[in-house]
Amino acid sequence: MDSVVADAAGAVRWALYFDGTSSRRWTVELTFKEQLELSGEDLSPVSWAYSDIRRVDAAPGVLRVSCLSAPPLARLEIRDASLAAELSSRCPRLGEYRPDGYGAAKIVGWSLAAAVSIVLVVLFAIPLAADRLAPLVPASFERRMGDAADAQMKTIFGGRACNNAAGQAAFSKLVETLRKSMDLDVLVQPAVLATSIPNAFALPGGRIYLLNGLLAKAENPDEIAGVLAHELGHLKHRDNVRELIYNGGTSFLIGLLFGDVTGSSAVIFASRSLVTASYSREAEQNADTAAIETMQRLGRSPKPMGELLFRVTGKEESKSLSILANHPLTEDRLKRMSDLDKPASGPPLLTAAEWSVLKSICGAHDKL
16 A cells, blocks of 8 residues: 555545655655644654645646645645545645636736747847847958858859959949948959849858849849949848848857857858848848939939849749849839939949940850
8 A cells, every 4th residue: 555544434545745855755644733744654754834735736636735844846645535625624725826726827927928028029129139239240250151151152053153354344343333332341252153043142241242144134234233232232231140130040149149259150050041041121121222322322323223123023923033032022112213213414334345244254155
């Protein structure tokens, strides 16, 4: 027999006791005096004040209780219904933390508070942290992050940068003109990648890539210039670092807080995140604004950029892997840029000869 207790009528009942300090299980006899007394073979006498006894979770048909003055893990289990009723009648605060009483309300309340806290963190705390921390990320870490992401990007998009010297010179001239107009204090490393995907992107540290699929669809330098200015706007605003923090870069944040932002694991994590990251709609609109203002300072119209974007994607229903995959509506962008259209008041950004060699930078075999 596990344990016994004799009531006034001589009935035998069972109970189990765990002292909370060892793995041993005792058989105990219960005595209801001024306090509940537990006694058993090899067990030092135990007394529990009735007001300190609390119910804890148990299987159906089992009364399991603990005592506030006993070790935290000490437990008494009663399987006899009448004995359980007797003990319950003597314990005025037995059900204080019962799941179906005040304890349930408390649990629900704390759960709701936790849920609200998580929502507030996601909606406000993380964006605020991203905005505050992005400017603090060291330039050296940005360059390392860009270098790591660069290898992955080249693998995804074919791995070959077009190296026609005349075409690269024209492309570098165009990017440098935009960089100076934007007063961007970053050493920019531009390249055209040989791939049919119509896209362009910038990586932390100043790497900016134009994919030949987008260049092939462009009809004039202003179209490409507007897109490049948009990507340079992301660099100037440090959107890639901000989005990396915002989109769950917990290990990155910990590294930043504890000074380990140059660790290899952080760089690898960051580069992988950049490959699949998309900017927020607000960031995209701000980058569009940067492109529009840059083209206007150069005396060129922003409208060609909108026309190229619409030519690449058409209406939103036909979106695919393109430059607008996570951007504002194509039609809205084209309208905004068309509304700001003015006759050109500045010199062409590239000569006709420079535009021609840029268009053929990847060679005849790469043309679309």
